[in-house]
Amino acid sequence: MTGTPSAAKARVLSGMRPTGLMHLGHYHGALKNWVALQSTHDCFYFVADWHALTSHYDDPSVIARATFEMVTDWLAAGLDPERSTIFVQSQVPEHAELTVLLGMITPLSWLERVPTYKEQQENLKERDLATYGFLGYPLMQSADILVYRPEYVPVGEDQAAHVEITREIARRFNHFYGKQTDLEARATALLRQLGEPVLRAASAARTAWLERGDREAIAAARQSIHVTRVLSDDERELAEGWLTGARRAILPEPSVLLTPTSKLLGLDGRKMSKSYGNAIDLREPPESVEKKIRGMKTDPRRARRTDPGNPDDCPVWTLHEVYSDEARRAWVRQGCTSAEIGCLECKQPLIEAVKAELAPMQARIREIEAKPGYVRDVLAQGCARAQRAARDTMERVRDVMGLARLDASS
Ligand code: SF4
Known part of the structure; x- marks a missing residue:
């Protein structure tokens, strides 16, 4: 396996908790879209095994097996390790490091007001979810996303709100750590290089965002920049930061990529779910x-x-x-x-x-x-590729947060 996903495509990132075998609800609700996105985007897909522990910390016996089964099903459904980076969250410790660092700036009230926090506690009454880990799961989810600096997070319409806290945390981070005095001049010079029409469209989008919070205008401006030229990481920080305010976007705010979702129900008429015993598995x-x-x-x-x-x-x-x-x-x-x-x-x-x-x-x-070790190899390669991207982000984050570097260049 030697392929590397194209750096010229916009990056998307999504994950699933390792719940074991995939069923038709997973396939038509998410997996089919993941497969389709491979031809248009640089796809990062991960097994959210730490997230499984936030609610099932007392019964971790199934997580490792479920990870391999789930990834086998992903591959069988059409995910291609040559075109997608497929990896396991816990194998890339940078997720945890960014979670800790973002925890320093995230107001507690933002986590407490996440609607699923109370909802899940209600739904899973048999579990004790009054833990720090469970309260912090939206923060970890934000770190999972931001550590790869993706342009998009694919979600169904009903989950678009989940990405909002990630955007808020990124904005707050950039507000604290993205100060740069000559940002305006440098960003406009960069956009001018891409052509006057791009600069004009970006300026109008920036005004629409700052005056009216028009998110679609920003998404369109990003798209027009993207099709003109692939920006380097530094250039992207500058352009994104200027578009959405006056700070460098060290952690760019991802946009929601609305994907069609099916309303396919389970055998008993409730949402298809393994725990309801009403699913048809892919196997x-x-x-x-x-x-x-x-x-x-x-x-x-x-x-x-x-x-x-x-x-x-x-x-x-x-x-x-x-x-x-x-x-x-x-x-x-x-x-x-x-x-x-x-x-x-x-x-x-x-x-x-x-x-x-x-x-x-x-x-x-x-x-x-029938190929022992194949899934392990796919994941090992995906984890290495994911870690390279995550390390790059963390170097920037550590620098702006003032943490000491002990390597020879410091
Ligand atoms: S009620 Fe019977 S006939 Fe009507 S849609 Fe359902 S399965 Fe089909």
Whole structure:
């Protein structure tokens, strides 16, 4: 494996907690997008094993195994280690160092007000989550992102708010440590080099941001700079810093990359989740796919075959939204509301579609598992590549935070 992702593409970063085998909810909710992004972006994808410990610190026995299984499934689903940097959070200690350093500047109230903090404590009542680690998980998440200085974080619409605290922390960091007296002159000179139209568009975007908080204008300006030339790290600090204020952007604020997410539900009509036991795994054998979909809940109004139903109240419909074309969806809607088709008839094309989707992935899982050490090698290479990027950021961070250097150049 010798490939290196192109430095000319905008970087995206995303991670998943090692919960074990991937299911269709993971695939259609995130993984499929990760695979697609590989052709347009410089992708960094990581196993968030420290995050698994924030809520499952008392039962860590499954984390290591789940890491390998999950990455096997990622690879089988189409992640390509030649095009993506695939790594494990705990193998890149710079995540922890940046978490500690950002902890110095992050107000406690910012962490306490993260909506998922209270929500998760409510949802996981059986666990004692009144820990420092659990409170700090959004901070660690911010460090996970900022240590790679990505342009984008791919998220579904409902998670866009999660990136906000990362942006706030980056802004606060740059406010404290990014002071530079000649920033205005240097940044405008740099942008002028990229052409007067770029400078004009950037100036207008900067005004729109400073006066009205217009984030889209900033994202468009970034994009126009990006397509004109790939900036060096120093140039990017300067340009980003000037665009969003008057400080160098040592930790650039990432933008949200909104990605389409499916609303695919589990077998019982709740969100598909391993812990609810309502999932179809990517490794699900064909007979089991058939059995599970045949037994899937439907609109409760269709107690009898002759009762009409409504697809909008049926979890099976969320599968049709993913797997069926318009003609088939029209057939379902018409047949369901008039009771012309039965639920088993409605489910049959889905059984075929899911089996057809999973068959090549399962063949690939078998191939990967037949090569002992392959996943370990992929991760070792990914961790080394990730660490090079993280080290570069940490050198800058240590410098501006006034920490001593003991190497020969100091
Ligand atoms: S016919 Fe299809 S959409 Fe209608 S209730 Fe049955 S399974 Fe659901």
